[in-house]
Amino acid sequence: MRAHPLFLAALLVAGAAAVTTNALAGTLVPAPAIALAAGKTFAVTGEPGGGGASVSIAALWPVMERVRFGVQAYADDIGTEIVELRDPNDGTPLGPVAEMHRWTWGAAWRAEADVWSLGRWKGGASGGLGLWRVEDDQRGATFAAGSAVGFRLGADARRPFGRGREIGLALNYHRLDQNDESAWRRVDRYASAALELRWTGEGGND
Numbered sequence: 001m002r003a004h005p006l007f008l009a010a011l012l013v014a015g016a017a018a019v020t021t022n023a024l025a026g027t028l029v030p031a032p033a034i035a036l037a038a039g040k041t042f043a044v045t046g047e048p049g050g051g052g053a054s055v056s057i058a059a060l061w062p063v064m065e066r067v068r069f070g071v072q073a074y075a076d077d078i079g080t081e082i083v084e085l086r087d088p089n090d091g092t093p094l095g096p097v098a099e100m101h102r103w104t105w106g107a108a109w110r111a112e113a114d115v116w117s118l119g120r121w122k123g124g125a126s127g128g129l130g131l132w133r134v135e136d137d138q139r140g141a142t143f144a145a146g147s148a149v150g151f152r153l154g155a156d157a158r159r160p161f162g163r164g165r166e167i168g169l170a171l172n173y174h175r176l177d178q179n180d181e182s183a184w185r186r187v188d189r190y191a192s193a194a195l196e197l198r199w200t201g202e203g204g205n206d
Contacts, residue, residue: 032059032070037170039194041076046187048102052077054192058110066114072128075105076174078187099138102187104176106132108152120159121168128152132176134186146186150176156196166198 035058041051054077060070081100108130116123129151136144152175158168172192 030062032061033068034059034199035196036198037194037196039170039192041078041190041192044078044187044190046078046102048079048081048100049187049190050079051190052079052103054194056194060110060112067112069109069111071107072110072130073105073107076103076190076192078102078104078134078190100136101138102134102136104132104134104187106130110152112154121157122159123155123157126152126154126156128154132174134176148176148186148188150174158196158198161197164200166200168196168198170194170196 058072112126
């Protein structure tokens with residue numbers, strides 16, 4: 001998965017939110033929770049559709065008890081097309097090689113709410129609306145790309161992990177708008193599962 005400059009900029013913005021948490025704690029502006037997730041995509045439409053790595057980072061501010069709202073940046077591998085490389089002279093198989101790779105990245109608004117608790121565990125539901133950039137590349141060189149508006153629905157379960165931190169699992173469904181005028185077949189939906197580490201602030205877990 002190749003990092004795009006705009007996605008790196010989004011990570012820097014979210015990182016800046018984490019760095020300024022202590023400064024915000026002494027003001028009227030509440031400090032955001034920072035959620036970092038890493039996992040895998042699956043159930044991908046289109047070809048290639050084998051899935052791959054999935055990463056995201058979000059900054060979420062409390063708007064009421066158990067409800068948070070903020071921004072999220074993400075990058076998801078969609079899949080890689082593998083073909084058999086052959087000798088151009090006699091057709092002898094030379095082994096598998098990556099022919100085409102597809103991935104998507106973007107940013108979205110994110111809202112979430114805690115909906116259940118059991119002992120030290122709590123569970124949440126979330127949704128997001130944003131922009132996805134889908135790119136096809138061949139050995140790092142992009143040859144097709146398109147943008148799509150989409151949404152994300154998710155559920156998570158997490159528990160305390162030290163002072164002011166939580167760890168858990170998140171499952172998400174991603175849906176991109178269908179563009180019938182697109183000159184190339186792109187992904188329009190996929191799922192992802194990830195391990196999530198969350199910094200909730202100095203006051204401990206909410």
